[in-house]
Amino acid sequence: MGRIVTLLTDFGTFDGFVGAMKGVVLSHAPDARVIDLTHEIPPHDIRCGAWALREASQTFPVNAIHIAVVDPGVGTKRRPILISCREQLFVGPDNGLLSLAAPRGDAWLLDRRELFREEVSRTFHGRDIFASVAGHLAAGVSPDRCGSPISSWECIEESRPTRRGDSILGEVLHSDRFGNLVTNIDIDVLDGTTKDWMVSLNERPIGTLRGTFGDVGPGEWVAYLGSSGFVEVAIREGNAASNIPVKAQPTVTLWKETRQGKS
Amino acid sequence: MGRIVTLLTDFGTFDGFVGAMKGVVLSHAPDARVIDLTHEIPPHDIRCGAWALREASQTFPVNAIHIAVVDPGVGTKRRPILISCREQLFVGPDNGLLSLAAPRGDAWLLDRRELFREEVSRTFHGRDIFASVAGHLAAGVSPDRCGSPISSWECIEESRPTRRGDSILGEVLHSDRFGNLVTNIDIDVLDGTTKDWMVSLNERPIGTLRGTFGDVGPGEWVAYLGSSGFVEVAIREGNAASNIPVKAQPTVTLWKETRQGKS
């Protein structure tokens, strides 16, 4: 049974680029099982690509090979790398793209020219380096024959929520296709419980933290612990992202109302 | 040879959601053959998803497993279900999405927690329930071990054309990517023949029912029996949907001109 090889890019599918990468993988490993993660990462948005790669890759079985290409620095000195993490392999540019999915593990600089395509263009390493190396990996070449070991790689710094008194201040990192706003506040920050937390987005009160958007009526704002493990703010059957004033980084505040009151 | 597992969602591919579902399927059934039907169903448009699922699934071989997720009610009381129809399996929410592709057959409520992912989020049953159950099915678990039998499920009511005198009045149910308008008028309604029918859209006369849009000149309106078996109205090499006044539901009328005339 062939190895699973996934692709994540910002190439869109308007051109033949993605198809060309698949062909390269299959030319080295004819039995590889090519799986699209997404090709709709916004052009050059490394952070968005890193987020999607983490979300998508974590459910895959061991031995999966992931090719990820969001690569504004192609052709410059940024390094092509390979990381082995959680018994999965990640191939792509060393610009932070792989770092949320593969924050640790063994890594290699891809410097074995014989594993590249014969002619390496300076603008399409996705085809000429990454797909080619991934094809060789899928065909059975071991990771440590693909390059020279390296001990570190570019990592994306993720902002962390802060505490101010009893409140937690977080940020919106991402909005999904439905316009739901994903924050950087996870369950650990909430002291392990989703109970009794009040939420506001910028200055807008959202109400208590709910279980899901089905807990409010259609058109109403709602906050809940999302499927990625982070607090999300949404409008049920609506689009929250298009209903907030444009700000560089929307702020979400959580706090607990004192139950005892004043009297 | 691994089982065929298809995916149809309204998730788009902007995020890692679709990739995460594929990973779950492959983690249970490493040899499954994952096939994308579409992820571009308009958000929350159950009817459009149901239409596409019927169109796409009917050509597949027996034993195919179809996962369909257009699920505005995720996390509420709507049921997760499995239907066996035409020797294919359909997994998804019980909101009508499966009902055009699988209007009859055996069905089960998915209530075997041990077939779900360990932690089931309240917002992403596509990953945590549907992909997980489909993965187990692909790995050989039989349908009747996936849940408790049920005898009915939500069905989308499709409007039927009506007769007024010698005329047939139908509705536009759908427009495809090219802007072609698909009606609810099929060959049976036309007394089994496409011959001699005249067509109008709202008040616009379209002419006789043709064989294909190639039968008129570029830029001209045309009506013909489409590939799904329903009458369609189109502009050759143009976009009919963007050239009709916005109405809730455009009406199509067909009638036969009397050959004998008045004299």
Added chain:
Amino acid sequence: MGRIVTLLTDFGTFDGFVGAMKGVVLSHAPDARVIDLTHEIPPHDIRCGAWALREASQTFPVNAIHIAVVDPGVGTKRRPILISCREQLFVGPDNGLLSLAAPRGDAWLLDRRELFREEVSRTFHGRDIFASVAGHLAAGVSPDRCGSPISSWECIEESRPTRRGDSILGEVLHSDRFGNLVTNIDIDVLDGTTKDWMVSLNERPIGTLRGTFGDVGPGEWVAYLGSSGFVEVAIREGNAASNIPVKAQPTVTLWKETRQGKS
């Protein structure tokens, strides 16, 4: 191991059309390995489809079967054909779509009705003829049993650059997702070297021909030899296509500055 069957269409994935084609292939060849090239070719843009098919198919291994459908003339007299080129097979309409990927080779008119779907619609040959024949090919039917030999097929004329004195005048044929402008000027036209060439786009001077966009600063215009082997003009981390005045066909001029000077 099943045969590789790729799909390239202008159908988008809003509907079930692409899924229906995949089902037909798999119903004839259950072990076929279905690979998406792209479904986002602009509607009816044969030239764009031909370009993408060439780009994508050339990296695939021998025995790959490519189905390509951009087919404004479906249902008219344009012929359905099969071409064998570079030990790959190409199935689609005879309208030029296949001709950049398969400019020569053996070819057949698809006239064996028994290899089509039982009912052939006049508007969806992608499903009823092309996917069906490709499925039979994937199942082992030999190409010469699929139709009658033909000796020629529609070819897209690609414009060639011209020389005026020491200058080379080319055209922009295509812009990719990033807005990079791909010209018709290849390395042969440049006398085999990328050195010392000066470039202008319409009247705008771009500077010397570079190795990659990483050779200039972000936001700057740059010309370089692209990954398809043609000169491209781009804005680093920007979108060149949306930053040129709309003209039917932008012109690119290359020339060499005389090093010796006048004195």
